[in-house]
Each structure stands twice: as structure tokens, then as C-alpha cells.
Amino acid sequence: MALRHAVLAALLDGELSGYQLAKAFDVGVANFWYAQPQQLYAELTRLEKEGLVAGREVVQESRPNKRLFHVTDAGVAELEAFTAASAKPAFIRDDLLVKVQAADRVDTDALIAQLTDRARVAQAKIDLFGTLLHRLRGHRTEEEFLRHGDRIGPYLTCLRGVAFERENRDWCLRTVDVLKERRQLHARH
Amino acid sequence: MALRHAVLAALLDGELSGYQLAKAFDVGVANFWYAQPQQLYAELTRLEKEGLVAGREVVQESRPNKRLFHVTDAGVAELEAFTAASAKPAFIRDDLLVKVQAADRVDTDALIAQLTDRARVAQAKIDLFGTLLHRLRGHRTEEEFLRHGDRIGPYLTCLRGVAFERENRDWCLRTVDVLKERRQLHARH
DNA sequence: TCAGATTAGTCATTTTTATGACTACCATGG
DNA sequence: CCATGGTAGTCATAAAAATGACTAATCTGA
Secondary structure (H helix, E strand, C coil): HHHHHHHHHHHHHCCCCCCHHHHHHHCCCCCCCCCHHHHHHHHHHHHCCCCEEEEEEECCCCCCCEEEEEEEEHHHHHHHHHHHHCCCHHHHHHHHHHHHCCCCCCCCCHHHHHHHHHHHHHHHHHHHHHHHHHHCCCCCCHHHHHHHHCCHHHHHHHHHHHHHHHHHHEEEEEHHHHHHHHHHHHHHH | CCHHHHHHHHHCCCCEHHHHHHHHHHCCCCCCCCCHHHHHHHHHHHHHHHCCCEEEEEEECCCCCCEEEEEEEEHHHHHHHHHHHHCCCCCCCCHHHHHHCCCCCCHHHHHHHHHHHHHHHHHHHHHHHHHHHHHHHHCCCCCHHHHHHCCHHHHHHHHHHHHHHHHHHHHHHHHHHHHHHHHHHCEEE
């Protein structure tokens, strides 16, 4: 039941509609969790029913109306309880790792292509996170912002995201090199 | 359906029993996937029914009998197909990140404790992976092993695991520092 | 000698996550 | 003037992962 807490944590930044939330959780900026829009709408409905978030209708012209949600006191209490409870250890769970694990026995061409693509995607995320970090800290240096800023949670998780994607990119490129070199050595026989 | 492929990939290293597989997928060395024993037994049953793995009974004295599984040709073909298909992007999904995202609004004492503990666990994994890497490459240097070794898949995924845990540890420690310093600044008012 | 850990598994069920198929309406570009 | 894409969602179902409760033997340390 971590999605619900991820949603609560995301809503701490201010009121968001389900649609906006979905954007934030989508491919782009999912720096601390990932979910499909449908999951988020469902979760918001449940959270509202339990009184952990509250929504207000915003009437728009020239665009469908939307409901903006914010975390209630009960919601903050729920987050508090969640934070106090012990966290389960995190694991990498990545199709690509499974494929690389089997690299000795399967065709490496497709794998090399996927690794290369993943490195590209990782670089794009690094750039995106870089922009995001800059926007969050404004004119301040990182040190200064982390000491005195008033909302550092998203900044810290974004830092984790950058580090993850950097490792991701570097490992993919390194693995591509290794696989390519072995392919060449093999071809010569 | 990646667990099945993770199991197939793991069995490429040689025959394993469900129990041994469970060990490999457990907290210790889950360097490319993680699963509970029950999930693995269930998956092995399914894989066997589909002919992707085959098991043979090994009668043991002074210990319960066991079934050792190996990947069949059909299993390798399945892995091949899986590798050729495009991989879905990987995301971090970690309770701790959610908690840090909410760090500005919840009690940080428990969080600091958890981050510290996570850093410790990460360090333990780094050490474990270090030993494992050394065992895999034997007397050879990494470069040499990756060029000429005959089973580099597990080595490469283990490298990814080390990098991940290192980032994990460093980020946890950094975050602890930030939170502690802010707590002090706050206390003075 | 007896409690607790280790080996080796099974069965049933719940929880969580993901997917597919939809509805509507507006704006913009070609 | 109409196809495409963005905004804003809903409903139902499938798939995957996790959990709880078991059996049964042996081996190990206090």
C-alpha cells in the first residue's frame, strides 16, 4: 500500500487534479514512484472516501471541469504513521537486468540496441531532473537551499533520481562496450 | 511476466532446486530480481508444466529429497524471445523515497533512523557483491574476465547491483546529514 | 535432550499493480 | 473542415506479486 502514500506525498506540494497527478507520476518526472493514470484516479477515489484527501470542483470554460485534491489532517497523520513504520528494503526490478543476466545464451544484437536506447532515455531523464532541481532551488546554491529551503523533500528524491539514472546510463554504456567487444572477438574465429 | 524469465535466467547457471533458487532470490543476492520462495515454487511448477524447465528428483539421505531444475531448449527459446521484445523502462520504487518526499511534513527522527539503517544494509550488500564478483572472475582482472570469461551475465548484473547500492548508501547518508542539520537549525529558534 | 535453525517444500488467499476499452469536449494546424 | 492531440476523467478485468499458514525431517548448540 505504498501508492496511496506516494499520492499523499505528491499532494503535499499543493492542490493537484487527478490528471495533473498522472502527469507527475508518468514517464517524465516519476522520480520517486511510478503509476498509470487509472491507478491514480482509483487511489484518489479511495483516499477521498477515507477522508485522507479532499477535493473541490473547479469549473472551467473551454476545458472539462476538474477536481483539485489536497491532503487533509487525517492524510498527514496517515503519512506520519507510514513514515514511522519500518520500510521494506528496495530492490532493482528491471527487465533489462534479466536480459543481461542471460546475455551469454541469447542473441546480443537486440540487447545492445535496448541498452543503447536505455542509456539515451536515462540521459534525457538526467537532463530533465537537472532542470527540475534548478527550478526547485531557484537562485540559491544546493547547500543553501537544502539548509534553509522550506520544501526539500522533492529536491532530495530528485537527487536520488539523478544518481540512479546516471548509474543506469553508465552501466548500460559499459555493458554495451563489453558485449560489442566480445562479439568482435567471437567473430574472428 | 518477468519473474518467469528471471527464473529461467537464474537457472542458466546450472541446475538448482527450488530451495536453492529461493536462496539466490532472497535478500542476500537478489542482484537482478527479488522474489519470495513461494513465488518461485509456483513459477517453477508453471514453467515445468509448459516445458520450459525440466526437473529431476535427487534422493538424499539425512535430508529431504529435492528436485533439481534446468532450462530446456524451449526455455532458452523463450528467453530469446523475451530478450528480443522491448523492455519496459525501469523505475525506482522505494518506500523510503516516498517518506523523504514527505520529509518536510512528518517527524524526521524515525526517518533518519531508517535512512541510517538502509545505508548500513547497502554497505553490507556492497561487501557481499564484492565477494561475489571476486568469486566469479577468479584470478583474472575484471577487464580480462569480461573479455574472455564464458559466463559474464551474472557478473554484469552484479556490477549494476554494486553501483545501485553505492548510490543508495551515499544518498541515504547525505540525506541524513541534511535532515540532521536542519533539525539543529530549527531547534535553535 | 530439547529448543531452534536449516533443508525442502505446498496450498490458499489477498493485495497491489497494470491493461484495455471507453466518453467528451476543445484547440490547433494543415 | 477535419484529423490529431491535449485535457479530464470512468469502469471493468487481468496479471503479478506478496502473505499467511502449513508439513516434515534432520542437524546443531547450549
